[in-house]
Amino acid sequence: MPYIKIPKGWEIPENQVTPESDYINRRTFIKKMGIASIGGLSLIGTTACAKGKGVEGQLEAFRAQPLAATHNSQFTVTRQMTDEVVAATYNNFYEFTMAKDRVWKLVEQFETRPWEIEISGLVDKPMTLDVDELIKQMPLEERIYRFRCVETWAMVVPWIGFPMKALLEKVQPKSSAKYVQMVTFMNPDVAPHQNNSRLPWPYFEGLTLAEAMNDLTLLVVGIYGHILPPQHGAPIRLIVPWKYGFKSIKSIVSIELTDRKPRNFWNVLLPREYGFEANVNPNVSHPRWSQATERMIGSGDRHPTVIYNGYADAVAHLYQ
Numbered sequence: 345m346p347y348i349k350i351p352k353g354w355e356i357p358e359n360q361v362t363p364e365s366d367y368i369n370r371r372t373f374i375k376k377m378g379i380a381s382i383g384g385l386s387l388i389g390t391t392a393c394a395k396g397k398g399v400e401g402q403l404e405a406f407r408a409q410p411l412a413a414t415h416n417s418q419f420t421v422t423r424q425m426t427d428e429v430v431a432a433t434y435n436n437f438y439e440f441t442m443a444k445d446r447v448w449k450l451v452e453q454f455e456t457r458p459w460e461i462e463i464s465g466l467v468d469k470p471m472t473l474d475v476d477e478l479i480k481q482m483p484l485e486e487r488i489y490r491f492r493c494v495e496t497w498a499m500v501v502p503w504i505g506f507p508m509k510a511l512l513e514k515v516q517p518k519s520s521a522k523y524v525q526m527v528t529f530m531n532p533d534v535a536p537h538q539n540n541s542r543l544p545w546p547y548f549e550g551l552t553l554a555e556a557m558n559d560l561t562l563l564v565v566g567i568y569g570h571i572l573p574p575q576h577g578a579p580i581r582l583i584v585p586w587k588y589g590f591k592s593i594k595s596i597v598s599i600e601l602t603d604r605k606p607r608n609f610w611n612v613l614l615p616r617e618y619g620f621e622a623n624v625n626p627n628v629s630h631p632r633w634s635q636a637t638e639r640m641i642g643s644g645d646r647h648p649t650v651i652y653n654g655y656a657d658a659v660a661h662l663y664q
């Protein structure tokens with residue numbers, strides 16, 4: 345099992361128990377002052393100068409790398425699709441920054457190829473695969489899914505990926521496997537916020553094996569018809585559309601089958617605010633956000649939150 349640093353209770357003083365974002369804002373501010381005084385300026389400078397083209401210029405390079413995938417019309421939603429630029433400039437990727445509108449810039453020096461992903465633990469056929477080899481072997485589908493963050497914003501985007509089930513069948517879980525633990529890359533040289541040692545990097549998440557085997561659970565390698573831009577968690581990330589966004593771990597390097605319930609990043613940081621299951625539910629408020637309604641990014645339209653984010657038919661049986 346990859347090494348995961350669990351912060352002690354005293355490392356998370358009560359007065360820092362604020363948002364998914366506010367918790368880290370204060371620290372980011374302190375960190376920035378630190379960077380300015382120790383010569384991290386070159387890092388910031390490179391980003392600003394070399395890439396003056398804006399997000400459209402950045403996305404051009406990805407549109408030039410289309411991914412062939414079968415559109416699966418079973419997963420169309422009635423809501424309006426989120427604009428690509430809106431989705432690409434409003435991201436949670438705390439390894440880089442807490443500021444949603446700055447992630448797309450900070451990821452420009454994040455190299456997502458070559459990239460290996462290790463599948464290990466309670467499986468008959470453990471393997472380590474190059475992500476592009478994996479993509480070639482897998483049946484790629486495009487699915488339009490609703491996506492809902494616990495901060496109450498929502499979007500509708502066309503993901504390209506393959507059911508996690510297809511990968512798990514390849515490695516053949518042993519009958520003792522009950523859970524799947526996933527871990528994100530660790531590289532503080534390119535992901536500056538990973539220098540914040542108060543956070544239990546690298547990011548980690550988990551699912552029950554039944555959740556991982558559900559048909560909705562996707563390993564995503566593309567969006568809007570092309571390979572995934574780094575801000576969305578390139579080269580490969582999870583999407584579990586009936587759960588709050590923090591479950592959908594980005595830039596995965598390790599998938600491990602276990603017989604013990606995995607920990608998850610936000611639950612370790614703030615156990616009274618973030619659980620393991622984290623299913624979208626309008627009737628269960630987060631301590632700081634009512635979950636009764638959600639706001640579509642881009643349009644700003646508000647809608648009532650739907651149980652399991654609208655996917656009850658596919659997943660409600662998992663929680664009887």
Ligand SMILES: Nc1nc2c(c(=O)[nH]1)N[C@H]1C(S)=C(S)[C@@H](COP(=O)(O)O)O[C@H]1N2
Binds near residue numbers: 438577589591592
């Ligand atoms: N490794 C990693 N995965 C992550 C996060 C993160 O900070 N690091 N943020 C999560 C949260 S809170 C959300 S809402 C979604 C955001 O995905 P998007 O930026 O593609 O919309 O990614 C999730 N996966």
Ligand SMILES: [Mo]
Binds near residue numbers: 436493590
């Ligand atoms: Mo989120």
